[in-house]
Amino acid sequence: xxKKIRLRxxxxxxxxxxxxxRSLKVEMATGFDELEIFNxxxxxxxxxxxxxxxxxxxxxxxxxxxxxxxERFGAEVNRLxxxxxxxxxxxxxxxxEVPYGIxxxxxxxxxxxxxxxxxxxxxxxGVIDRDRITRRICSDFxxxxxxxxxxxEVAIRQLPIIKSGAGKIGVYVGIPFCKTRCLYCxxxxxxxxxxxxxxxxxxxxxxxxxxxxxxxxxxxLKVQTIYVGGGTPTALPENFFAEMLAAVYENFHGANVEEFxxxxxxxxxxxxxxxxxxxxxxxxxxxxxxxxxxxxxxxxIGRKHxxxxxxxxxxxxxxxxxxxxxxxxxxxxxxxRLADFKATLxxxxxLKPDDVTIHSLAIxxxxxxxxxxxxxxxxxxxxxxPDDEEVRAMADYxxxxxRGENFSPYxxxxxxxxxxxxxxxxxxxxxxxxxxxxxxxxxxxxxxxxGAAASTKIPDKWQIRTAFxxxxxxxxxxxxxxxxxxxxxxxAQVYGGVKNGIRDARRDD
Ligand code: SF4
Numbered sequence: 001x002x003k004k005i006r007l008r009x010x011x012x013x014x015x016x017x018x019x020x021x022r023s024l025k026v027e028m029a030t031g032f033d034e035l036e037i038f039n040x041x042x043x044x045x046x047x048x049x050x051x052x053x054x055x056x057x058x059x060x061x062x063x064x065x066x067x068x069x070x071e072r073f074g075a076e077v078n079r080l081x082x083x084x085x086x087x088x089x090x091x092x093x094x095x096x097e098v099p100y101g102i103x104x105x106x107x108x109x110x111x112x113x114x115x116x117x118x119x120x121x122x123x124x125x126g127v128i129d130r131d132r133i134t135r136r137i138c139s140d141f142x143x144x145x146x147x148x149x150x151x152x153e154v155a156i157r158q159l160p161i162i163k164s165g166a167g168k169i170g171v172y173v174g175i176p177f178c179k180t181r182c183l184y185c186x187x188x189x190x191x192x193x194x195x196x197x198x199x200x201x202x203x204x205x206x207x208x209x210x211x212x213x214x215x216x217x218x219x220x221l222k223v224q225t226i227y228v229g230g231g232t233p234t235a236l237p238e239n240f241f242a243e244m245l246a247a248v249y250e251n252f253h254g255a256n257v258e259e260f261x262x263x264x265x266x267x268x269x270x271x272x273x274x275x276x277x278x279x280x281x282x283x284x285x286x287x288x289x290x291x292x293x294x295x296x297x298x299x300x301i302g303r304k305h306x307x308x309x310x311x312x313x314x315x316x317x318x319x320x321x322x323x324x325x326x327x328x329x330x331x332x333x334x335x336x337r338l339a340d341f342k343a344t345l346x347x348x349x350x351l352k353p354d355d356v357t358i359h360s361l362a363i364x365x366x367x368x369x370x371x372x373x374x375x376x377x378x379x380x381x382x383x384x385x386p387d388d389e390e391v392r393a394m395a396d397y398x399x400x401x402x403r404g405e406n407f408s409p410y411x412x413x414x415x416x417x418x419x420x421x422x423x424x425x426x427x428x429x430x431x432x433x434x435x436x437x438x439x440x441x442x443x444x445x446x447x448x449x450x451g452a453a454a455s456t457k458i459p460d461k462w463q464i465r466t467a468f469x470x471x472x473x474x475x476x477x478x479x480x481x482x483x484x485x486x487x488x489x490x491x492a493q494v495y496g497g498v499k500n501g502i503r504d505a506r507r508d509d
Contacts, residue, residue, distance in 0.1 A: 013449075020085045033055070039084075049060065061092055075348070098421045101142030104414075106413050106414055116133075116307070132379050134149050147175075158438045158442055168256060170446070171223055172447055173228045174469065175229070176231045177198075178230070178232045178235050183300065183369045186365060189231040192237075198236065204480050209247060209248065215487070215488060223257055225437075235269045257434045260283045278323075293343065296335065302368070315351075323356055329357070338393050338397065355421065359417070361419045389420075410439070453469060453476075
């Protein structure tokens, strides 16, 4: 283990250097006693110096790169510090390269979409040069060619969907309840409380939705998509679920709505009554999320439903009508290996979903898994997790099989601490793309958030204005007026011309 990591110099590169060191697992994979990093900026050149102390010996290394003239200099400096450091560590200490190189943001496809909007990679005849874009991703971010091709494919496939939403908005409704908490969950969801608390939440949600509707009407906004997520919205008892969906419909549904999604998530929360309510209110997209089709794993990860529940819920949803059904799977779950994942995928494809999202397990802060690892009584080995190489093999296998079944990738995002350091990818057949999934990842459309833990994000040229509702249920209910006022303030900044508090939308995080 490294005893000390020091960053010297007049600039603060702790975050970017930390991302590189974490992704290469430098602390675990090297026997360094001390690592010292120093960066210099001379004109448009960034020079990174590395001093490594190991077994009493000191080693010095240096790498220099030049910023691209067409990019913002600040962003370029961060990229080059990462690139220099990554190359120094890879080439001098035999560390394993990682699939995405120095690309660490959540929404990497945004980088390509920005390039295209600036004319990069578009020929004078208006044709997109995919290979040129892929090559630049590889060279700027040291990303593997296969991953760069995947990013390019997804970014380009999203363009017409992004365009279809221009001038329209999406609405997100956050229902923060689940039946039980999954081992890996870091979402702000809680076990279903007593009816009295649910009723208080519903009162707050109705107030929140009324305020959002009033603002939508005031600014003349058109709603393209509605997404009811959480949590697991279908975890609500029947009466509350019907009340909630009726209210969402009345507030937001209108002539411009092209997609109305309800996350059903846990199959054991899907009943004939809820299916009929969803049909009544014109829901167009639902999900059943098995994560795995192995009962042993489901029990370990605390899902508290059976494989049979997945099949029953899927068939009942399919029989109920012509909506699109998404299924989420996770690769890298405790105890699972490639053969297990192959069996899961085979069973899922027999059901014929329209959309399959392949997630890679992420050990995130706030999850039971992370807490159990942090208490030092449990170690990573105790969970029998597959290693990075095996997780990558699972992702490759998924891609190969899904393409063979006429699915192609249409949205993609990354998270910290993902197994295999890969990505989460949504795969679907042509025409089954989830519009909301694309809009939320591309950050080119306003998303108004109502409900607990909901976020409002409003693009303002290349900047994003944000307002976040409380993650904690009690705080959301108690301080609702304050959260509504925050949302109103950011809406006024964009739609009413008031300027303040902006995040740069060119960033991919
Ligand atoms: S179903 Fe989803 S939101 Fe609910 S506990 Fe599991 S991971 Fe979290």
